[in-house]
Amino acid sequence: SQTIHQWPATLVQPVGSPLSLECTVEGTSNPNLYWYRQAAGRGLQLLFYSVGIGQISSEVPQNLSASRPQDRQFILSSKKLLLSDSGFYLCAWRHSGGGETQYFGPGTRLLVL
Amino acid sequence: AQSVTQLDSHVSVSEGTPVLLRCNYSSSYSPSLFWYVQHPNKGLQLLLKYTSAATLVKGINGFEAEFKKSETSFHLTKPSAHMSDAAEYFCVVRYGGATNKLIFGTGTLLAVQP
Numbered sequence: 001s002q003t004i005h006q007w008p009a010t011l012v013q014p015v016g017s018p019l020s021l022e023c024t025v026e027g028t029s030n031p032n033l034y035w036y037r038q039a040a041g042r043g044l045q046l047l048f049y050s051v052g053i054g055q056i057s058s059e060v061p062q063n064l065s066a067s068r069p070q071d072r073q074f075i076l077s078s079k080k081l082l083l084s085d086s087g088f089y090l091c092a093w094r095h096s097g098g099g100e101t102q103y104f105g106p107g108t109r110l111l112v113l
Numbered sequence: 114a115q116s117v118t119q120l121d122s123h124v125s126v127s128e129g130t131p132v133l134l135r136c137n138y139s140s141s142y143s144p145s146l147f148w149y150v151q152h153p154n155k156g157l158q159l160l161l162k163y164t165s166a167a168t169l170v171k172g173i174n175g176f177e178a179e180f181k182k183s184e185t186s187f188h189l190t191k192p193s194a195h196m197s198d199a200a201e202y203f204c205v206v207r208y209g210g211a212t213n214k215l216i217f218g219t220g221t222l223l224a225v226q227p
Binding site: 006032042043044045046049059090092094100101102103104105106107109 | 145147149154155156157158159162164203207213214215217218219220
């Protein structure tokens, strides 16, 4: 069966510091991968998605970037965090061969102080 | 353009009473609709989905939702609430063709009173 992992689970970082959040998927090949952010009291906003290694699409201009160095690894990064980057970050995957359901990871809670 | 509106930000029910979480959608074509649940500090779990098959969709944990095209609604219901149902619920519409992008509602926080 497929599983999706995210780490760290919780992160507290000072403003201006770098960020690296990791997401990995097991049990499937060539998944579509997604990064979402959930700000307090709001729904989820799609940040990035990837249909393959090295292929990243950005949905909104922002202080963040994403990379996919391996088939089942998706990384969210920032060179300098802003206070507004605080939130709950969720990674999701979907079968690339079809199917509309996205499966979500446990999330990373980021607090920028 | 596709969008979803969750009509209630908070719903409170007593244990054993029915649950109704309301969702209206906007879509330029026949939509795919989902309900996800999120327990505190957890990821999202799929409850059920509608993808143009039966209009009454049954999900996990006794939840179901009915797709009503005439009302552009996809309300989530459960006959009898349990304490473990307390969580946040998101109505979601799919768009984006092959990339399968999802648009999330702002969520409804369900409280279940003993």
